[in-house]
Amino acid sequence: QKEVEQNSGPLSVPEGAIASLNCTYSDRGSQSFFWYRQYSGKSPELIMFIYSNGDKEDGRFTAQLNKASQYVSLLIRDSQPSDSATYLCASTGFQKLVFGTGTRLLVSP
């Protein structure tokens, strides 16, 4: 079992819709969780991090964490074609980030 699992996608949504990206993790000792966006040929860019149960909002992005279910999600409201990228979920344990393989999001105009 991988430590962080994501559906590889692609997840296709129309412009203006809500995109929902999901991630599960196996290490109950994980403390913080990160969402990175990676455009093709570029390096990952941090979107949000969350370490408390519940929701955390930042602009069009909302991260949700449920430690009991070991589940993390990222909601993107009013999706734009520029949001088309691979979204990487990561958990942090002991001085390292463990990444999922990423979900490819495609937003069509």
Add this chain to the structure above:
Amino acid sequence: KAGVTQTPRYLIKTRGQQVTLSCSPISGHRSVSWYQQTPGQGLQFLFEYFSETQRNKGNFPGRFSGRQFSNSRSEMNVSTLELGDSALYLCASSSGRGVDYGYTFGSGTRLTVV
């Protein structure tokens, strides 16, 4: 402020050779982590340095090594290169403290082994 700087951006090496990659973290950041990214395996953790000490190491062979200098700059070395070492090597910088610290990635070094 300046971001994470990785050099070189691209490298082509021959099997059996060795290579050294460099990473300069964000000013004030003392933690540098290295990751290997391949299409099949995604982002794999190599090692992490904090104040010149390796704090954690991933599951890579001993051919992969690293070090950190007193100015927090880090180098990664791969000896006896194999075709499978072809990948994007990413360096991430962080303050290294607390549960909510963020990791900022450099642009990466794309290594091709032929």
